[in-house]
Every structure is written in C-alpha cells, then in structure tokens.
Amino acid sequence: MAKTKALDKGKTLTAAHEDYIKAIYLLRSQDEEVTNSALANHLNVSPASATNMVKKLADLNLVEYEPYQSISLTVSGERVALEVLRHHRLLELYLHQELKLPWDQVHAEAERLEHVISEALEDAISLALGNPLVDPHGDPIPTKKGMVESVGGQPLSAARVHRKYRLVRVLMQDEERLRYLGALGLYPNVAISLLERAPFDGPLLVDIDGEHHALAYDMAASLLVVAWDETIEE
Amino acid sequence: MAKTKALDKGKTLTAAHEDYIKAIYLLRSQDEEVTNSALANHLNVSPASATNMVKKLADLNLVEYEPYQSISLTVSGERVALEVLRHHRLLELYLHQELKLPWDQVHAEAERLEHVISEALEDAISLALGNPLVDPHGDPIPTKKGMVESVGGQPLSAARVHRKYRLVRVLMQDEERLRYLGALGLYPNVAISLLERAPFDGPLLVDIDGEHHALAYDMAASLLVVAWDETIEE
DNA sequence: GATAACATTTAATCATGGCTAAAACAAAGG
DNA sequence: CCTTTGTTTTAGCCATGATTAAATGTTATC
Numbered sequence: 001m002a003k004t005k006a007l008d009k010g011k012t013l014t015a016a017h018e019d020y021i022k023a024i025y026l027l028r029s030q031d032e033e034v035t036n037s038a039l040a041n042h043l044n045v046s047p048a049s050a051t052n053m054v055k056k057l058a059d060l061n062l063v064e065y066e067p068y069q070s071i072s073l074t075v076s077g078e079r080v081a082l083e084v085l086r087h088h089r090l091l092e093l094y095l096h097q098e099l100k101l102p103w104d105q106v107h108a109e110a111e112r113l114e115h116v117i118s119e120a121l122e123d124a125i126s127l128a129l130g131n132p133l134v135d136p137h138g139d140p141i142p143t144k145k146g147m148v149e150s151v152g153g154q155p156l157s158a159a160r161v162h163r164k165y166r167l168v169r170v171l172m173q174d175e176e177r178l179r180y181l182g183a184l185g186l187y188p189n190v191a192i193s194l195l196e197r198a199p200f201d202g203p204l205l206v207d208i209d210g211e212h213h214a215l216a217y218d219m220a221a222s223l224l225v226v227a228w229d230e231t232i233e234e
Numbered sequence: 235m236a237k238t239k240a241l242d243k244g245k246t247l248t249a250a251h252e253d254y255i256k257a258i259y260l261l262r263s264q265d266e267e268v269t270n271s272a273l274a275n276h277l278n279v280s281p282a283s284a285t286n287m288v289k290k291l292a293d294l295n296l297v298e299y300e301p302y303q304s305i306s307l308t309v310s311g312e313r314v315a316l317e318v319l320r321h322h323r324l325l326e327l328y329l330h331q332e333l334k335l336p337w338d339q340v341h342a343e344a345e346r347l348e349h350v351i352s353e354a355l356e357d358a359i360s361l362a363l364g365n366p367l368v369d370p371h372g373d374p375i376p377t378k379k380g381m382v383e384s385v386g387g388q389p390l391s392a393a394r395v396h397r398k399y400r401l402v403r404v405l406m407q408d409e410e411r412l413r414y415l416g417a418l419g420l421y422p423n424v425a426i427s428l429l430e431r432a433p434f435d436g437p438l439l440v441d442i443d444g445e446h447h448a449l450a451y452d453m454a455a456s457l458l459v460v461a462w463d464e465t466i467e468e
Numbered sequence: 469g470a471t472a473a474c475a476t477t478t479a480a481t482c483a484t485g486g487c488t489a490a491a492a493c494a495a496a497g498g
Numbered sequence: 499c500c501t502t503t504g505t506t507t508t509a510g511c512c513a514t515g516a517t518t519a520a521a522t523g524t525t526a527t528c
Contacts, residue, residue, distance in 0.1 A: 014484080014485090016484080016485060016486090035505080035506090036505075036506060036507090037504095037505065037506080045485090045486070045487090046486080046487060046488080047505075047506065047507085048486090048487070048488080048489095048506085048507075048508080048509095049485070049486055049487070050506095051506065051507055051508085052485075052486085052507095053485075053486095055507095056484095056485095067493090067506075067507070068492095068493065068494070068505085068506060068507080095355070095358075098332075098362075099355065099358040099359065099362060100358060101354060101355065101358055105352075105354060108352075109351075109352055109354075109355055112350040112351075113347065113350060113351070116346040116347055116350060117343070117346075117347070118339075118342075118343055120335060120339060120343075121329070121333065121335065121343055124329075124333040124334060124335055125333065128332075128333060248514080248515090250514080250515065250516095269475080269476090270475075270476060270477090271474095271475065271476080279515090279516070279517090280516075280517060280518080281475075281476065281477085282476085282477075282478080282479095282516090282517075282518080282519095283515070283516055283517075284476095285476065285477055285478085286477095286515075286516085287515075287516095289477095290514095290515095301476075301477070301523085302475080302476060302477080302522095302523060302524070
C-alpha cells in the first residue's frame with residue numbers, strides 16, 4: 001500500500017485532471033506523439049499550464065513524465081481515461097437517442113456532464129441503452145472493465161469506386177461539420193458508395209442512400225467505412 | 235444599459251454563485267431570516283466565506299446586501315434561483331422516473347448536474363416528462379417563466395386523527411431518512427391516516443396504505459398532507 | 469447605559485488552475 | 499561544433515473560493 005497513491009486518493013480528481021488525462025489518451029489513440037504543446041493545443045491552454053498539470057498528474061501516478069520527454073499514461077491513468085471516456089460516450093448516446101438532442105450538440109453537453117455523474121447514474125444510463133458499444137459518432141464506448149472494442153474501417157477517401165460501404169465512424173466533433181453531415185444524412189450505419197474521385201485530393205462524388213453529393217477530401221478522410229457485405233445487416 | 239450588470243454578464247456565474255443564490259432562496263422560502271450564519275451553515279462554509287461571496291453577488295446585482303443586515307435576492311437573483319431550482323427538480327424527477335434511481339439518491343446527483351445542463355437539455359428533459367409541476371419529493375418545479383405552483387398541505391403532525399390524507403410533500407433531503415420513508419411506502423400521493431397521537435410531541439401511529447407504523451414527531455412534522463377528498467383522484 | 473455574548477466583517481493565507489515573460493533545453497543546419 | 503530555431507520549463511503573477519484569527523458591530527442583560 002505504498003505506491004498506490006492515485007488509487008488511494010480515489011475520486012479526488014477534478015474536472016481539470018480528467019480533461020488532461022482524457023486528452024492524453026485521445027492524442028495517443030490517434031497515434032500522435034503526446035508532446036507538451038500538442039496537449040496544450042488540444043486543451044486550449046498555454047504550454048506552461050500543461051507542464052504544470054502534467055507534473056501534478058505525475059505526482060499522482062497517473063502519467064509517466066520526464067522533463068522534455070513525451071507524455072504517457074500509467075495503468076491507473078489509463079483506467080481514469082477510460083472511465084471518463086465511457087461517461088462521455090454513454091452520455092452522448094443517451095442524449096441523442098433518449099432525449100433527442102441533435103447529434104452535433106451532444107459532444108459539448110457530454111463534455112460537462114462526464115465529470116459529475118455518479119457510478120450509479122453511469123450504470124443506469126448504460127442499462128437504459130442496453131449496454132451499447134458505440135456512441136452516435138461510431139466511437140467505441142469502453143466497458144465498465146475498461147475494454148475498448150476496436151472499430152475497424154478505412155477512410156472513405158481511400159475507398160474503392162463503385163462499391164457499397166457502410167459508414168461506421170465519424171472522426172469529428174466540430175458542430176458545424178456534424179450539422180452538415182447530418183443534413184446529408186451521413187450517420188453511422190448509412191450506406192455510401194464512391195462514384196467518382198477528383199484528382200489531386202479533390203472532392204469525391206458519393207451516393208448516400210440514393211442521393212448524389214460532392215464531399216471535400218478532408219471530410220471524406222474523417223469518415224470511416226467498411227464494405228457493406230462485410231458487416232452484419234440489421 | 236447601465237445597471238443591468240448581472241444580465242449583461244449572462245452565464246458567467248459559477249456553481250458556487252448558483253449554490254449561494256439557491257441557498258438564499260430556499261432559506262427565505264422556509265420563512266427563515268437569511269442571515270450570514272444561516273447561509274454559511276446551510277452551505278457548510280465558514281461565515282467569512284459567506285460574507286465574501288455575498289459581497290460579490292451584491293456587486294453582480296443578484297442580492298441586496300448591507301453589512302450586518304439580512305440578505306435578500308434581487309429580481310435577477312431570484313430569476314437565477316428559480317432557474318437553478320428548475321434544473322434541480324427536473325433532474326430529480328427525471329433521474330427517479332426515467333432512470334429509476336432511488337429517490338434518496340437523486341438529490342445529491344441533481345446537486346451536481348444542475349450547474350452544467352444547457353437550456354436545450356433542460357427543455358428536452360421537461361418535454362420528456364410532460365412538463366411536470368412537482369418533483370419526487372413533492373417540491374414544485376418552477377416553470378420556464380419562473381412561476382412556482384404553491385403546494386398546499388399541513389404537517390402530518392398537526393393533522394386530525396382518523397381522517398384520510400394524501401401525502402403531498404416531503405420536506406427532507408437527507409438520504410437516510412428518505413430511505414426510511416421509502417421503506418414505509420411513504421411517497422407523495424400515498425394515502426395516510428393518523429390513528430393515534432402520543433402526548434408531549436411523541437410518536438404518531440399512522441396507517442399507510444393499510445399498514446400500521448409508528449412515526450417520530452419530527453418526521454411527521456416534515457410530511458405535508460392534504461385531506462384525501464380535497465384532492466383530485468388519479 | 470455598560471458590558472457580556474454573539475454575529476459579522478476584515479485581514480492574512482492557502483490551493484487550484486490559469487496566464488505571461490524569461491530562461492533552459494533539444495534538434496537541425498551550416 | 500556552434501548557432502539558430504522552436505519547444506519546454508521555470509518564475510512570478512492573477513482570480514476564485516475556501517480557511518483561521520482578529521477586529522468590529524449588534525443585542526440582550528443587568
């Protein structure tokens with residue numbers, strides 16, 4: 001019982017702590033090196049603030065940190081990250097599915113709620129949703145035990161022409177863009193085919209549920225799809 | 235546009251601000267004089283902290299305050315109080331009714347959530363519940379416009395023997411006590427009759443839905459009832 | 469009306485989590 | 499190898515919201 005400081009302290013973590021830990025986890029899971037500036041940038045704080053907090057997290061045994069080195073989570077840190085992420089994604093799904101909030105609004109709302117819900121509420125939400133595994137953007141919801149389903153898929157921008165795909169994940173949280181996608185009917189599980197690809201990473205012509213639309217390349221790069229017939233039909 | 239500071243600042247109020255304002259409102263509505271110490275006591279902070287915050291709230295035009303005098307809300311202050319209270323009570327009802335959290339837990343949960351839900355979420359919750367007017371404890375839910383239904387009723391401790399009453403409100407938020415009441419089946423709208431009253435403010439023998447129980451005097455004093463036939467049957 | 473008892477306010481401090489400016493360090497190019 | 503460029507850290511500061519201890523004001527009692 002000597003080195004388990006972080007576990008001892010239990011739920012003394014503030015929203016700020018959780019935000020940093022979540023950011024480290026998310027950056028890492030996008031295969032980005034977690035540098036001080038990347039972290040500061042992701043959280044919209046100054047680099048100095050990031051250093052400051054990272055040091056505190058290191059004291060709590062939640063991150064591994066040596067000055068001037070890149071940052072990583074410890075096992076307890078990752079446990080915290082997954083817990084927060086579970087809250088976040090359960091909330092997103094709940095708000096969208098049960099309370100009918102538009103999907104471009106649920107992220108911001110969950111961002112605040114994730115820090116204050118109790119274990120009991122987390123469980124109740126999960127139960128009400130039937131212990132779901134993905135949120136409205138197709139992001140996987142960590143299980144209570146901290147397991148994360150790896151959602152497969154390739155970027156639509158890299159897909160083959162004239163093949164039917166299923167949209168499985170939207171790597172975007174920006175409200176404007178999500179509203180735009182929503183207007184096109186681009187939600188997870190929708191059928192989408194690539195009709196034509198403009199050169200030089202130009203726009204892509206796609207068929208969404210019968211309708212034709214042009215889609216900017218970088219948008220398409222943030223849409224993960226799998227071949228339609230590789231997936232179980234609902 | 236000179237004196238409307240509080241309105242100008244809009245949603246820059248912190249959870250601490252809201253807690254103080256809510257406390258002032260609740261103390262006042264229990265006909266207690268809102269003194270500095272009552273406030274400090276209610277919020278579990280030191281008197282010095284209360285003075286400090288009250289001065290800030292006065293600067294924001296949310297409370298009326300002169301040193302050494304008792305404290306009251308301004309019109310904008312009351313508007314804030316009602317908004318927070320609306321959040322709180324909507325959340326309590328939602329958590330209890332839709333997510334099936336035990337009624338003794340919803341207060342603590344709502345206490346945290348009330349400060350972070352958006353207008354849109356508030357509306358969605360209210361809509362999902364059919365724009366309800368009372369929470370699970372029988373406390374009135376302020377309307378969007380800031381109207382509060384006054385819930386009538388007299389303390390059960392002052393009720394007449396051998397008359398059928400309807401429990402309309404439980405003036406208690408303590409988890410232990412609520413759990414106890416719950417175990418007795420004492421929720422709002424339950425039928426209750428006073429069978430016998432012990433002298434010297436002693437326990438009361440009551441009939442709750444056919445079962446007989448003894449109830450401490452101070453408990454009964456926190457239960458508001460109305461004559462069964464004065465109320466609309468469901 | 470003086471004084472005791474109590475409530476309130478002031479003053480000085482602390483922890484948190486930001487910030488800016490300056491110093492220290494790392495990595496790359498000449 | 500040294501210097502330039504960019505990143506990271508340190509140092510000093512600020513606002514928030516709490517604390518305790520001391521000073522001040524209010525009220526009740528004799």
